[in-house]
Amino acid sequence: MSNVKTSNQNSKLKLVFFGNTKYSIIGLKIVYSIFPVSLVITIPDSPVKKLASELNIPTLETSKLDKEVINKIAKLKSDFLVVEDYGLILSKDLLTLPKYAPLNIHHSLLPKYRGPSPAPTAILNGDKISGVTIIQITDEVDSGDILAQQEYILTPKETRDTLLTKLNELGGQLILKVIKQYLEGSINPTPQDHSKATYTKHFVKEDGYFNINNPPQPEKLDREIRAYYPWPGVWTKWNNKIIKFLPPIRYPKQSEESSRSMEDSSLIAQNDRKDEHLLQMEGKKPISFKDFLNGYPDFPLKQLLRTRLF
Incomplete structure (x- = not known):
């Protein structure tokens, strides 16, 4: 891992991180420990903003991804967009901006549990195994090619909080491997089997x-x-x-x-x-x-x- 951190290629990377919650902080810390983060996109006064400020990462606080925001991101000429626990859908105009790929950390073993609440849904259904998937983001939600996956065995007393914490830790480590594979030219995307897709919902x-x-x-x-x-x-x-x-x-x-x-x-x-x-x-x-x-x-x-x- 240290070789990754010190490479000249990595120091020139431009990565934009999208996240809003306390769980997004986990991934941001992991990514920032290895790769430079040029910009953080988050909602106003989020936990992510506080961390970005402590790390001296430029931050754009916004609750909508309008044309003005897209233009600001475009000027960066980014290599990667990384999305973790963000909650807003990225438009086609955003998805075409990075040199390599827009990447999402999703809290399930896709194509199972697409949508906004995969982790609590796994607990509700009494699942024994959950996991995390890194996908290339497309304009269809959670439908992009799979770039990496890792299983996680739930504990008998797993809560939403403990599960999301663990999955974000796994996802942060996994996305480091994916970025490295892109840089090495060894990435191997796998299309999802859409016939096996299941979906989660927003809870009321x-x-x-x-x-x-x-x-x-x-x-x-x-x-x-x-x-x-x-x-x-x-x-x-x-x-x-x-x-x-x-x-x-x-x-x-x-x-x-x-x-x-x-x-x-x-x-x-x-x-x-x-x-x-x-x-x-x-x-x-x-x-x-x-x-x-x-x-x-x-x-x-x-x-x-x-x-x-x-």
């Missing part, structure tokens, strides 16, 4: 709701809790109050507290087990299922919550 709030009188089976509820946090979340209503079901979290050391993401800032350690789901009554702090049942002994789901999954 109602996806996480269930009627308290007709709850999911324990296994299904467990998967939904792990897949749906932080959006749309798993929730129900009881006594005119919203009850949220939250996944197990990794409790930070004190030194990590300041760097925790906003999306899990409400989940301060309320129980002693790191693998235990939490319940949150509307207007209250999250607590363990055991503590919740102690406080609300007439809660209708007490038998379900006492299963081995919880």
Whole structure:
């Protein structure tokens, strides 16, 4: 890897990185450690902007890829566009700009799970194996040629957060190999079998709701809790109050507290087990299922919550 980093060819590369979320940071760090990043495209005030500023990478903050943005990118005469957890579709005008290719890090083993939510969908479906795919971006979403793939075996307690973190780590390392193969002239694109394509969707709030009188089976509820946090979340209503079901979290050391993401800032350690789901009554702090049942002994789901999954 060190040979890649020090080559004169690499120092002259111009790479544009597109990303918006805390997971995009993972890939940006990995790519930047080896290849120069000339420009970062991100939405205003994103976690990616903060990192790019720390690394002194020029940043273009925008929520739309209009003609003005495209012209600014075109002036760079880029070699690669790298897209990771970005969320916006790149137009044909953008896709033709790089010398080598526009590349996307996708969180599934394509053609399975095209679309916006492959990682949580894998958890929802109880998949044992997920993975990451690097594709050349085309004007049809997630349909481009496969440039590299790597499998990942899900853990029994995998959450959306842990899975996306791992897949972005794998994807960042994998895209380094792909860029190197392009530079060496050894890249070998493989067309997707479109007949085997499956699709994921954008989740809406109602996806996480269930009627308290007709709850999911324990296994299904467990998967939904792990897949749906932080959006749309798993929730129900009881006594005119919203009850949220939250996944197990990794409790930070004190030194990590300041760097925790906003999306899990409400989940301060309320129980002693790191693998235990939490319940949150509307207007209250999250607590363990055991503590919740102690406080609300007439809660209708007490038998379900006492299963081995919880």
